[in-house]
Every structure is written in C-alpha cells, then in structure tokens.
Amino acid sequence: MTDPVNRRVLLTARPDGIPAAKHFAIDEVAVPEPDDGQVLVRNHWLSVEPAMRGWVSLESNYSAPVPLGAVMRSFASGRVVSSRHPDFQPGDYVTGMLGWQDYAVASPETLRRIDETDLPLSTSLGVLGLNGVTAYFGLREAGRPRPGDTVVVSTAAGAVGSCVGQIARNMGCRTVGIAGGPAKTGLCRNEFGYDAAIDYKAGHDLDTAIATACPDGVDVYFDNIAGPISDAVMRHLAVGARVVICGTVSVTTWTPPPLGPRVERHLLAKRATMQGFLATDWTDRFGEARSALAAWIREGKLTYKEDILDGLEQAPGAIGGLYRGDNLGKRLIRLVDEQQEGPRAE
Amino acid sequence: MTDPVNRRVLLTARPDGIPAAKHFAIDEVAVPEPDDGQVLVRNHWLSVEPAMRGWVSLESNYSAPVPLGAVMRSFASGRVVSSRHPDFQPGDYVTGMLGWQDYAVASPETLRRIDETDLPLSTSLGVLGLNGVTAYFGLREAGRPRPGDTVVVSTAAGAVGSCVGQIARNMGCRTVGIAGGPAKTGLCRNEFGYDAAIDYKAGHDLDTAIATACPDGVDVYFDNIAGPISDAVMRHLAVGARVVICGTVSVTTWTPPPLGPRVERHLLAKRATMQGFLATDWTDRFGEARSALAAWIREGKLTYKEDILDGLEQAPGAIGGLYRGDNLGKRLIRLVDEQQEGPRAE
Numbered sequence: 001m002t003d004p005v006n007r008r009v010l011l012t013a014r015p016d017g018i019p020a021a022k023h024f025a026i027d028e029v030a031v032p033e034p035d036d037g038q039v040l041v042r043n044h045w046l047s048v049e050p051a052m053r054g055w056v057s058l059e060s061n062y063s064a065p066v067p068l069g070a071v072m073r074s075f076a077s078g079r080v081v082s083s084r085h086p087d088f089q090p091g092d093y094v095t096g097m098l099g100w101q102d103y104a105v106a107s108p109e110t111l112r113r114i115d116e117t118d119l120p121l122s123t124s125l126g127v128l129g130l131n132g133v134t135a136y137f138g139l140r141e142a143g144r145p146r147p148g149d150t151v152v153v154s155t156a157a158g159a160v161g162s163c164v165g166q167i168a169r170n171m172g173c174r175t176v177g178i179a180g181g182p183a184k185t186g187l188c189r190n191e192f193g194y195d196a197a198i199d200y201k202a203g204h205d206l207d208t209a210i211a212t213a214c215p216d217g218v219d220v221y222f223d224n225i226a227g228p229i230s231d232a233v234m235r236h237l238a239v240g241a242r243v244v245i246c247g248t249v250s251v252t253t254w255t256p257p258p259l260g261p262r263v264e265r266h267l268l269a270k271r272a273t274m275q276g277f278l279a280t281d282w283t284d285r286f287g288e289a290r291s292a293l294a295a296w297i298r299e300g301k302l303t304y305k306e307d308i309l310d311g312l313e314q315a316p317g318a319i320g321g322l323y324r325g326d327n328l329g330k331r332l333i334r335l336v337d338e339q340q341e342g343p344r345a346e
Numbered sequence: 347m348t349d350p351v352n353r354r355v356l357l358t359a360r361p362d363g364i365p366a367a368k369h370f371a372i373d374e375v376a377v378p379e380p381d382d383g384q385v386l387v388r389n390h391w392l393s394v395e396p397a398m399r400g401w402v403s404l405e406s407n408y409s410a411p412v413p414l415g416a417v418m419r420s421f422a423s424g425r426v427v428s429s430r431h432p433d434f435q436p437g438d439y440v441t442g443m444l445g446w447q448d449y450a451v452a453s454p455e456t457l458r459r460i461d462e463t464d465l466p467l468s469t470s471l472g473v474l475g476l477n478g479v480t481a482y483f484g485l486r487e488a489g490r491p492r493p494g495d496t497v498v499v500s501t502a503a504g505a506v507g508s509c510v511g512q513i514a515r516n517m518g519c520r521t522v523g524i525a526g527g528p529a530k531t532g533l534c535r536n537e538f539g540y541d542a543a544i545d546y547k548a549g550h551d552l553d554t555a556i557a558t559a560c561p562d563g564v565d566v567y568f569d570n571i572a573g574p575i576s577d578a579v580m581r582h583l584a585v586g587a588r589v590v591i592c593g594t595v596s597v598t599t600w601t602p603p604p605l606g607p608r609v610e611r612h613l614l615a616k617r618a619t620m621q622g623f624l625a626t627d628w629t630d631r632f633g634e635a636r637s638a639l640a641a642w643i644r645e646g647k648l649t650y651k652e653d654i655l656d657g658l659e660q661a662p663g664a665i666g667g668l669y670r671g672d673n674l675g676k677r678l679i680r681l682v683d684e685q686q687e688g689p690r691a692e
Contacts, residue, residue, distance in 0.1 A: 223610075226608060226610040226611075230610075245610050245613045245614050246614070247614070248608075248610045248611055248614065251608065251610070251611075254611045256607070257607040257608050257611060258607075258608055259605040259606060259607060259608065260605065260606070260607075260608040261602070261603040261604075261605060261606075262572060262594075262597065262603050262604055262605070262606040263609065263620070264569075264572040264576075264591050264594045264597070264620075264622070265572075265594055265597075265600045265603060266622075267591045267620055267621065267622030268591050268592075268593070268594065268622035268623070268624065269622070270622060271621075271622045271623065271624055271627060272621070272622050273619055273620070273621040273622075274609070274610075274613055274619065274620045274621075275613065275617075275618070275619040275620075276610070276612075276613030276614035276615070276616060276617045276618050276619075277614070277617065278614065278617055281617060
C-alpha cells in the first residue's frame with residue numbers, strides 16, 4: 001500500500017557559508033522496510049531552519065556534521081505507515097529527526113508520539129517543536145525575565161523570536177521586537193503583541209530607536225542574529241542585563257570570526273551576562289515546555305505564523321531565504337496535504 | 347600633635363586613556379579638623395589600582411567620575427588620630443575611601459575598623475581589600491568553579507589574579523595562569539601554586555600553549571585584561587564554560603570600543619557564559635570573604651605579593667605601570683613605616 005519510491009534530499013557538497021540548492025541533490029530509492037522493532041513513517045512536514053548551516057559545517061559546532069552523500073538532517077512530522085514495534089500503530093502521528101525525505105524508518109526511541117492532536121500537525125515542528133522549546137527555555141532559564149522587565153528580541157517575527165516575545169508578554173514583561181520591514185514589524189505589533197517594534201531596515205538611527213523603545217534600558221536581550229543590530233542593543237543594557245545568544249543568523253561565516261566591537265566594557269559596567277543557549281541541552285524537560293506552550297495556544301495567548309513551501313523539491317533552496325529574511329514565520333516543506341486526509345483527532 | 351600639613355594629590359586634567367603623572371598635582375593644606383561625629387585618619391597606605399582609569403573617566407561607567415580639582419579617589423588604610431565619634435578611638439586602625447592624601451576626615455559609616463590586627467595593615471588594601479573580595483566573589487559567584495575544573499586566570503600574578511588562582515586551587519580546581527615574562531610565571535608556579543603558567547611574552551603560539559595546559563578545555567576563565575590573549579582563551583572553552591569579566595586592562599581606550607573577534611559563536615557552540623563582575627555589588631557580604639581569606643592566610647593557603655612605592659609623590663605616576671605590567675604584586679604607596687611604630691596588635 002506504500003508508494004514504491006522514496007525521494008530523498010542528499011547533501012552532495014560542503015557549503016562554505018549558507019547552504020544553497022547547489023549543495024544538494026534529490027534521488028529516488030525504494031521505500032525502506034522497517035526491521036523488527038522499527039516503524040516506517042510517511043513524512044507530512046519537513047522543517048527548514050537556520051541551524052542547518054551549522055549541521056552541514058565542519059566548523060567547531062554542537063553536533064557532528066551531516067556526511068556528504070547522506071540524507072539532509074531535519075526534523076519532520078508524519079504518520080506511521082507500518083510498524084514492527086508494539087507501541088506504535090499505523091496512523092499514529094509522530095515527529096523526530098526523520099530527514100528531508102518522503103519516508104523514514106525509525107526506532108521508537110528517536111520518535112515522539114504527538115499527543116496534541118487538537119492542534120495542527122505542523123505545530124510539532126514550530127511552536128511545539130524545537131523553536132518553541134528554544135524560546136521557552138532560552139528565555140526563562142538564560143534570560144530569567146522578571147515581571148516589568150524590558151525584553152528585546154531580534155528576528156522578533158520569526159519562529160523563535162515571535163514565541164519569545166509572546167512568552168515574555170505572558171510573563172508580565174514589556175516587549176520590544178526588532179525586525180526588518182513593515183510587514184514584519186506589523187506582525188510584531190498586531191499579531192505577536194509586542195509593546196514596540198523597531199524596523200531596522202527603515203533607516204532610523206538604531207540607537208535612538210532602542211533608547212526610545214527602552215527608556216529604562218534593556219533587561220533581557222534575546223538574540224538570534226549577532227552583528228551590528230545586536231551591537232546597538234548592547235549599548236543600551238540595563239544594570240544586571242541578561243543577553244541570550246540563541247543564534248547568529250546575520251553572520252555568514254565564522255571562519256575566521258568576523259570582527260565586532262568588544263563587549264567586555266558593556267558587560268563589566270552593567271554587570272551583564274551573555275549566555276549561549278542550545279535547547280538540546282534541555283531535552284529532559286521538553287514535555288514541560290510543550291504543555292505550557294500548547295495551553296497558551298488553546299487560551300489564545302500564543303499565536304504563530306507559518307511560511308509553507310509545497311513539495312520536497314523546494315527544500316534544497318529553502319535555507320538561504322531564512323538568512324535573507326524572505327520568510328514570514330516558521331518555514332516548512334509540505335509533502336502531504338492533510339486537508340485531503342480528513343480530521344486527525346479521533 | 348598632628349602634622350601641620352596635609353599633602354593631597356589632586357586630579358587636575360581629565361586623561362584620555364590611562365592616567366599619568368601629568369594629570370595630577372600635589373598641594374599642601376592644613377590638616378582638617380573632624381566635625382562632630384567624624385574622625386581624623388592618618389593614612390599609612392594608599393592603594394593604586396587599574397580601576398582608577400575608570401574612576402577619572404567621563405565614559406559610561408559604574409561610578410561618578412572624580413571631579414577636576416578634587417583629591418584623587420582611593421582606598422587607603424591608616425590610624426585614627428582624633429575622634430569625635432564614640433565608636434572610634436585614637437589608635438584604631440581603619441580603612442576606607444580616604445583618597446590620595448596624608449590625612450582624611452571621615453564619617454564612621456564610610457570606614458571599616460580593621461579587626462585582623464595579626465596581619466599586616468597593608469593587607470586591608472590588597473588580599474583583604476577590594477582585590478581579595480573581587481577574587482573571592484568573582485570566582486565563586488560568577489565563575490562557579492567545581493572541583494576538578496580547569497580555571498584559567500589572566501594577570502595571574504597580579505593582586506586579583508594571584509588570589510583567584512589560589513582560591514581556585516583551594517577549591518580543588520586545576521589552575522592555569524597567564525602572565526607576562528619569566529618573573530611573573532615563576533611567581534605563578536612557585537608562590538601561587540598554579541599547575542601551569544603561560545608566558546604570553548615568550549613568543550609561543552598562545553593557542554598551542556593553552557591547548558597543552560588545558561587538555562580538557564577551559565571551564566572557568568577569570569579575565570582581567572580583554573584583548574588578544576583573552577580572544578585565544580575563548581577558542582578553548584569547554585562546554586558550559588563561565589567567563590568572568592573582571593577587568594579590561596589591556597584595552598587603553600573604549601571610545602570607541604576597539605574591534606575584536608565576535609564571541610557569539612563560541613558562547614553558542616559551548617553554551618558558555620560571559621559575565622561582568624563588580625565586587626561593589628557584594629558589599630553586604632564582604633565580611634564573609636574577608637573571614638575566609640584571612641583564615642587561608644593564617645593556614646598558609648593564601649599568599650600575596652606587594653609592590654611598594656615609598657612616598658605620596660610616587661602616587662601620580664603609579665597607575666601607568668599597572669597597565670605596562672611593571673609591578674609584581676599589589677601596588678601600594680607607603681606613607682608611614684609601621685616598623686618604626688612598634689607592634690599593631692595590642
């Protein structure tokens with residue numbers, strides 16, 4: 001009953017910087033058969049994320065690089081097609097590191113069964129996936145916001161940033177989003193509830209804009225970008241500020257590291273902290289984050305945007321756009337249109 | 347019975363960078379009389395410290411700048427000459443922000459009576475003064491060392507650094523000191539008990555030297571300098587490393603901030619923290635630090651070096667040498683030779 005063919009996106013060249021379509025190729029192979037104890041999953045949604053630059057890089061990083069010739073590493077969500085494990089049945093919705101491909105064979109310990117069947121399956125890759133738990137733990141554990149704090153977020157309309165801004169607002173903070181262009185700052189104000197939004201592309205003096213939006217200084221800066229915009233935020237830290245380094249999307253290469261203004265004096269004069277944060281250090285507590293995030297969604301206190309590209313063939317070129325800021329919301333590749341499959345919750 | 351004259355070092359010009367003799371003048375005025383509730387102190391020892399660059403600067407900083415024409419701000423220790431406050435008697439040893447001058451009138455709330463009369467009075471300005479409490483709280487609270495951690499210290503033979511290294515060793519850490527020249531690295535190994543010492547002036551490749559001294563990476567970096575040496579240490583952080591920013595002595599001006607390699611990728615890949623630390627945020631707990639430090643001194647587990655200049659006229663030119671690394675140990679100005687005064691403890 002399964003398709004005869006599994007299309008796979010393979011990494012075929014090692015990018016020097018941001019991965020582009022030319023670094024990948026699509027092949028077609030037979031759909032794999034699960035071994036005893038494994039399941040076969042039909043992927044419905046593939047994730048596209050800035051971290052993929054790191055996953056394919058040989059630079060010192062936090063995970064082993066994807067080998068050349070291998071299926072591109074990716075979170076994906078889908079439905080169990082056949083199972084040789086007693087805990088999974090055909091029809092179960094699951095998510096995991098299933099790769100950029102139509103079908104994946106997986107062992108149960110690498111899968112999560114999706115319990116939030118009242119919410120769209122795609123949320124398992126965004127606001128209830130790594131983006132959401134990154135926002136949740138990065139803000140709470142590294143940012144340590146207190147009610148009344150001013151929290152500034154870069155890529156404020158993005159998959160992680162929009163979630164950070166809304167969690168901070170839900171925690172009683174004043175929130176200021178930095179994003180590029182009126183469409184994104186409009187989203188910040190009207191969809192994500194930021195108290196102020198700064199358009200870094202508008203040609204304003206960024207220092208003046210930050211000072212105006214943050215009259216008492218910046219208590220928490222949740223940074224997804226690094227670079228000149230973040231340099232400006234650093235000049236406005238409040239005493240005791242916490243800077244969460246969650247991504248460096250504005251920097252195209254770290255070999256060698258680009259130069260920027262030294263931060264030591266800001267940190268010393270303001271007794272501030274900069275902390276690198278990776279959600280994967282918090283996997284033991286992901287369930288706690290998902291429960292809180294799902295509850296906020298159901299209460300109408302947490303919303304999200306998705307930027308959907310249709311078809312596996314869109315994947316290879318989809319990373320670059322994240323670095324250019326092309327997307328409005330979480331970028332996803334849709335392989336199966338669930339509208340045609342009927343309702344999910346049973 | 348007091349001297350008829352109070353010599354004072356006045357700030358007469360605003361330095362652009364490191365304060366030098368030309369920015370100060372010495373005048374002579376009558377010894378002041380204490381008002382009701384005040385005491386008159388004869389200073390025996392004046393402190394000289396890198397932070398004085400900040401104290402005279404108009405740049406954004408953590409204290410209001412010393413006004414032009416005012417006595418140079420400084421910690422000093424001495425003996426009460428006359429008292430119009432019931433809690434202080436002539437002969438009491440005290441320390442406080444008494445300034446670069448022979449005599450100072452002070453209110454009791456700005457003074458600390460020195461209880462450690464079995465230890466030399468000069469320790470109240472170094473290992474039992476701001477240097478010691480900076481090392482104690484900076485290492486423990488911002489560095490958070492665990493037994494077995496590798497702790498790297500810059501200006502490792504200096505007044506703060508030597509104390510950091512020894513506290514870390516007392517806490518069960520492996521300690522690596524970075525200092526300039528064989529005299530200082532010799533002190534590191536032979537006096538301050540570092541497990542390894544790196545001479546950054548020896549022409550070795552610093553990355554190789556750090557990698558050799560820290561085969562498991564750097565868990566804590568206690569940084570007093572900023573600049574290229576610290577940049578090299580950042581390349582060797584272990585996962586979860588803590589970088590304590592305690593000083594920036596290698597940077598001659600912050601207007602504008604100098605450029606350096608961006609740190610965000612190191613922080614992210616290693617989930618590391620950089621934190622600015624000022625001991626003055628911990629004044630409520632200074633007593634705890636002094637007790638622990640004094641106990642270690644008495645047990646022979648904490649030693650210190652002093653670099654003593656004789657006479658008030660040495661003070662104006664004494665700051666620059668700290669930035670050139672001229673001094674071996676805590677730099678002090680001696681105004682009164684206590685050997686000629688007999689024993690202190692009564």
